[in-house]
C-alpha cells in the first residue's frame with residue numbers, strides 16, 4: 001500500500017497528476033464510480049467527513065470511502081479520504097485508522113460554509129496563521145510526517161493573507177498541499193488565483209496541486225502556463241458539467257502542447273448520454289439500497305477498468321448488465337422503478353451538464369417526477385434527434 005505513494009510521487013514529478021476534486025453532496029461513491037467507468041483518472045479526494053468530539057472510526061458511514069478498503073481500486077486509483085474538524089485531536093481520532101489503507105489523509109482547511117466557519121473548522125482555520133500552524137503541527141504529531149495533505153484557500157478575506165499561511169506550511173511536512181485559489185469570502189465567485197498557486201509550488205518543498213476553474217484541456221493549459229511548478233490538478237465543477245472531462249484530457253489531448261480550442265470540447269452523442277445517465281441511475285439505485293449492494297455491484301463490474309468513453313454500444317451493454325444484476329432481468333431505463341432519491345440525483349447532474357453540442361431539453365427533463373418518466377422523455381427526445389437508440 002505504501003509503495004503506492006512512492007510510485008505516485010515519482011510519476012507525479014514527470015507528469016501532471018489529474019484527479020477529481022471533493023464535492024460534498026455531489027461526488028458520492030456512485031458518482032465517483034460512474035466517472036471512473038467513463039475514464040479512470042489518477043486520484044480522487046472524497047468530500048469531507050466532519051469529525052466532532054465523540055466521533056470515531058466506528059461512526060464513519062459505510063459509504064464515506066469504501067474504495068480504500070478494496071485493493072483493486074488502489075491499483076488504478078489513488079483514493080484519499082478527507083476530514084474536517086475544529087479540533088486536531090478529534091479529527092485525527094477518526095482519520096488515523098484510515099492510514100492503514102491509504103497513503104495519507106486530506107485535511108480540509110477550505111470549506112467556506114458560514115456554519116462550518118462559525119464552528120471554527122474548514123476555512124476558519126486560516127483566520128490566524130499561528131493557529132493554522134499549531135493545528136496542523138498537532139495533526140502531524142498524531143498522523144506522522146507526510147501522512148496528511150492539506151487543502152486550503154488563499155485566505156479568509158484577502159489573498160494578501162496567503163504569504164503567512166505559506167510560511168506556516170513551510171515549517172511542516174505534509175505529503176502534499178492543494179490550493180484552491182480563492183478566499184473564504186469569495187466562495188465560488190471570481191477566478192481561482194493560479195499565480196498564488198504557483199507561489200506555493202515554488203516556495204513549498206512538498207508537491208503542490210492546484211484547484212479552480214479547470215474545465216477542459218484549454219483551461220488546463222492556461223492554468224499550467226501560469227503555474228508551471230504544480231505537480232497535479234483537481235477538477236470539480238468541470239467534471240459535473242462534463243463528466244467526460246478526464247477522457248477528454250487523457251485520450252484526446254495526450255500532447256498538451258498542441259491543443260486547439262476545438263479539441264477541448266467533448267462531443268458526446270445523445271444516445272451515449274442516454275445510456276450513460278441510465279448507468280448513473282443504476283449506480284445511485286445500488287447505493288441507496290445500501291453499502292453491500294453497491295460494493296457487490298462495483299466488485300462484480302469493476303467500473304474503473306471499463307473505459308467506456310463515448311462508445312454508445314459499450315454504455316448500452318454495461319447498462320444492460322447492471323440492470324439485469326440489480327433487477328434480475330434487463331429493464332429499459334423508461335421502465336426503471338428506483339429509490340425516490342435517484343430522480344433528484346439524476347436531475348442534479350442533468351441540470352449542470354454541458355457536453356458536446358447537444359442541447360437536451362433540460363427544462364422539460366427537469367420537470368419529470370420519476371426515473372421512468374425522465375428516461376421516457378429523454379428517449380423521445382433522442383428518437384427525434386438521432387433515430388432509434390442502440
Ligand SMILES: Cc1cc2nc3c(=O)[nH]c(=O)nc-3n(C[C@H](O)[C@H](O)[C@H](O)COP(=O)(O)O)c2cc1C
Pocket residue numbers: 021022023024025026046047048082108110111151180211212213214234235236237238
Ligand atoms: C458542490 C461543491 C462541494 C464541495 N465540497 C468540497 C469538499 O467537501 N471538500 C473540499 O475540500 N472542497 C470542496 N469543494 C471545493 C472543490 O473541491 C474545488 O476546490 C472548487 O470547487 C474549485 O474547483 P473547480 O472550479 O474545479 O470546481 C466543493 C465544491 C463544490 C462546488
